[in-house]
Amino acid sequence: MPNTQTPVTQRTLSPDIFAVALALLAALLVRLNLIPPIKW
Amino acid sequence: MATAAIATPKAESLGQRAIALIPGMLLLVAVGYAGKIIEQSTAAYTKSHHITFPNIEYVLWAIVIGLVISNTLGIPRIFAPGVATYEFWLKAGIVLLGSRFLLGDVLHLGGISLLLVAFALTLSLTFMHLLGRAFKLKPKLTSLLAVGSSICGVSAIIAAKPSIDADDEDASYAIAAILALGAISLFTFPLIGHALHLSDKAYGLWTGLAVDNTAEATAAGALYSDAAGKVAVLAKTTRNALIGFIVLGYAIYWSGRGQAGKVGNKAAFLWNKFPKFVLGFLLISLLATVGFFAKPQLSSLANLSRWAFLLTFAGVGLRTNLRELALQGWKPFAVGAIGEVFIALLTLGLVYGADHYLTL
Numbered sequence: 001m002p003n004t005q006t007p008v009t010q011r012t013l014s015p016d017i018f019a020v021a022l023a024l025l026a027a028l029l030v031r032l033n034l035i036p037p038i039k040w
Numbered sequence: 041m042a043t044a045a046i047a048t049p050k051a052e053s054l055g056q057r058a059i060a061l062i063p064g065m066l067l068l069v070a071v072g073y074a075g076k077i078i079e080q081s082t083a084a085y086t087k088s089h090h091i092t093f094p095n096i097e098y099v100l101w102a103i104v105i106g107l108v109i110s111n112t113l114g115i116p117r118i119f120a121p122g123v124a125t126y127e128f129w130l131k132a133g134i135v136l137l138g139s140r141f142l143l144g145d146v147l148h149l150g151g152i153s154l155l156l157v158a159f160a161l162t163l164s165l166t167f168m169h170l171l172g173r174a175f176k177l178k179p180k181l182t183s184l185l186a187v188g189s190s191i192c193g194v195s196a197i198i199a200a201k202p203s204i205d206a207d208d209e210d211a212s213y214a215i216a217a218i219l220a221l222g223a224i225s226l227f228t229f230p231l232i233g234h235a236l237h238l239s240d241k242a243y244g245l246w247t248g249l250a251v252d253n254t255a256e257a258t259a260a261g262a263l264y265s266d267a268a269g270k271v272a273v274l275a276k277t278t279r280n281a282l283i284g285f286i287v288l289g290y291a292i293y294w295s296g297r298g299q300a301g302k303v304g305n306k307a308a309f310l311w312n313k314f315p316k317f318v319l320g321f322l323l324i325s326l327l328a329t330v331g332f333f334a335k336p337q338l339s340s341l342a343n344l345s346r347w348a349f350l351l352t353f354a355g356v357g358l359r360t361n362l363r364e365l366a367l368q369g370w371k372p373f374a375v376g377a378i379g380e381v382f383i384a385l386l387t388l389g390l391v392y393g394a395d396h397y398l399t400l
Contacts, residue, residue, distance in 0.1 A: 019128050020320035023135035023348075027324060030340045031333055038340040038347070 057121075064122015068129075071109070071354035075102030099262045099353050103226065106357020115358060126355020127195075130255050131317040133348030137273055138324030139333065139341035146274065146325050149245070152398055153278035156249055156390045161282070164190045164383045171375050180206040180299075183290055184214035185372060189379045192280045192315075193218045193252035199283055199313050203291040205300040213369065217376035220365040222256035225380070226356075229260045233268075236388075242395045244268035248275020249387040252380075255356050258349060277318055284313035 029035045052060070079098040086093040109115070115123060138146075165186050172182025184206055188197045194215050201211045229251060233243040244261050247268070251257035254276050261272025288309055294300035303309055328338060 014316065015128050016131055016316040019131035020135055020316050023132040023317075023320055024323070026132075026344055027136065027139070027327070027333075027341055030337050030344070033337075035340075037336060038343040040343040040346050 061122040061125055064119040065125055065351075067115075067119050067123060067358065068126060068351040068354045071105050071358065072098075072102045072350035074105055075099070075354070076350065097263055098350065099259050102350065102353040103259060103357040106354050107223075107360055107362075108357075110358050110361050111363070114361075119358075123355055123358050126255065126352045126359065129348040129351040129355070130258065131315075131320075133345045133352060134254075134258075134273055134277060134317050135320035135324055136341050136345035136348065137270065138321040139328045139338050139345070140270055141274065141325045141328070143322075143325050143329040146322065149241075149271065149274050150278045152394055153245065153248065153275040156245070156387065156394060157275075157279050157282060160249060160383065160387050160390060161190050161286070163386055164379065165286075167382050168375070168379045171378055175371055175375050177371060177375055178210060180204055180294070181210040181213060181372060182375070183294070184210055185217060185376050185379065187286060187290065188214050188218040189221075189252055189376055189383060191283050191286050192254055192276070193222060193256070195254070195280070195315070196283050196287070200287045200290055203287050203300065203303075203309075203313075204294040213372040214376075216365050217372040218252050219360060220362075220373060221376050221380050222251065222253045223360050223362075223365075225251045225384075226256055226260050226263070229384075230263045233264050238391075239395070240265050240267035241271050242391050244271025245275050245394070246384075246388055246391045247272040248277075249279065249391065250380075250384045251276070254280060255352050259353050259356055262349065262353075277315075277321060280315045281318045283315060284310040287313050 026035075030038070075098040078101045079096060082093070083095055085091075168186035168189060169182055172179070172185065177185070183204055184197050184200060187200045188194065190196075197211055197214050197218065200206070229243075229247055233246070238246065243264050244267070247257050247261045247264070248271065251260050251272075254273075257272050257276040258269060262269035288303065288306060291300060291303045291309070295302050324341070327333065328341075333341065
């Protein structure tokens with residue numbers, strides 16, 4: 001059976017981190033009124 | 041398609057990879073926005089002409105348009121990387137949705153969800169293994185199906201596959217079965233919820249506990265109502281938070297049988313598998329609770345979350361190719377389907393109980 005195990009110590013950043021970072025950045029920009037109010 | 045979500049990029053520069061995302065992301069925007077425009081135009085037309093017509097949410101339009109494109113024209117290769125970003129937008133949307141929850145509500149509903157998830161998980165994992173044995177599925181395929189249907193769909197299968205050293209073929213079968221069942225859930229859950237006259241909270245909780253993929257759970261919740269969608273995301277996020285523990289349990293089990301590598305540092309393993317967007321969601325909810333954002337700013341964050349989900353719903357339709365799903369064989373699908381019905385009934389019973397004996 002092929003061993004496809006990913007080492008736990010893998011250093012690549014997961015896309016989760018980027019999604020969280022983008023959302024937090026957007027929240028900060030909204031908080032500082034650096035972007036106009038977002039309409040739906 | 042599922043393969044797009046797990047495809048590993050070739051050795052390309054960051055700039056080239058970013059450029060490759062543009063066509064697919066534009067397609068997500070076009071499909072999602074078309075859904076929104078159709079909802080608004082239909083509502084305006086039927087209102088101005090005094091026609092009684094049920095309001096069909098943009099969620100359904102976006103998914104259906106995506107499904108039609110994917111299953112008639114197909115998705116050209118150039119769009120695949122960008123379409124696969126729908127999960128990225130889902131996670132960013134969940135973090136921003138934290139602004140619509142006070143931390144106390146998160147702890148209250150999250151606590152109830154956790155209790156129900158723990159109960160449902162134990163029973164559903166046991167049931168899936170008995171079912172896999174009855175259908176003579178390969179044990180690791182059964183493990184992947186059990187993880188996928190009990191925790192969080194495709195993400196859980198992808199997280200578990202290397203940890204239990206499962207075959208690519210088994211993972212593809214399990215992913216296809218979970219995706220097909222997710223597509224069915226999207227259309228059946230709102231119908232059942234309306235037939236049973238479930239409250240927004242009860243329906244949202246049920247969807248979050250029973251629908252496998254986070255994207256489908258979010259869409260199935262939003263199809264019912266905005267409030268139900270909110271609760272569905274919270275319940276699903278609670279379920280997702282347990283992914284590391286379940287995958288760790290399976291890794292230790294298969295390692296003990298000599299059929300997977302040893303698990304080294306368990307804390308590092310748990311952190312590695314933990315969905316980080318849960319922490320982002322809690323942080324934004326905490327900031328909203330302590331008054332960090334003014335009211336109009338909270339409204340902007342909620343709308344940003346809706347835009348992110350709009351791209352997600354477009355992606356759900358675009359990545360579902362019914363012909364490819366049908367090619368994967370009936371046995372994993374049958375085991376998954378029977379398991380899903382069991383989990384849906386079990387969680388519905390739990391939600392009914394919680395609605396009566398706990399304050400939702």
